[in-house]
Amino acid sequence: MARNSVKIGIVMLAAWIVPLIGLLLAVTGLLLGILSLSASKRELARAGIFLNSLGLSLSLINLAVSIYFLASIDFDPQLLPNLF
Numbered sequence: 001m002a003r004n005s006v007k008i009g010i011v012m013l014a015a016w017i018v019p020l021i022g023l024l025l026a027v028t029g030l031l032l033g034i035l036s037l038s039a040s041k042r043e044l045a046r047a048g049i050f051l052n053s054l055g056l057s058l059s060l061i062n063l064a065v066s067i068y069f070l071a072s073i074d075f076d077p078q079l080l081p082n083l084f
Contacts, residue, residue, distance in 0.1 A: 001032045001033075001035055001036035001039065001045075002032070002033065002036035002039060002041040002042075002044035002045040002048055003041070003044055004029075004032050004048075005029050005030075005032040005033035005036060005044070005045060005047075005048025005049070005051075005052065006044050006047050006048040006051065008025055008028060008029035008032065008048070008051075008052060009029050009033075009047070009048050009050070009051025009052045009054075009055060010051065011025060012025050012026055012029060012051060012052055012054075012055030012056075012059075013051070013054075013055060015055070015059075016055045016058040016059040016062060017062065019059045019060075019062050019063035019066065022055055022056070022058070022059030022062070023056070023059050023060075023063070025052075025055065026052045026053075026055045026056035026059055027056070029048055029051070029052035029055070030049060030052045030053065030056065032048065033045050033046075033048035033049035033052060034049065036048070037049075
């Protein structure tokens with residue numbers, strides 16, 4: 001499980017750009033890392049916890065900035081293309 005946590009952590013370094021995917025992967029990787037701390041591969045588990053916590057923080061920052069920018073935009077529906 002520790003090796004899977006590290007693999008998910010590596011994928012997290014690219015997936016934090018999409019906050020929802022990043023959050024799901026981070027929680028999964030953190031759970032795998034925490035559960036595998038009691039196993040024999042403690043170094044891999046710690047690396048997985050570090051990578052996933054880094055990805056989780058980047059995903060949360062990205063989500064907060066996105067929400068801030070979306071909330072601060074003056075939305076004008078007339079600017080959207082006429083699709084129908």
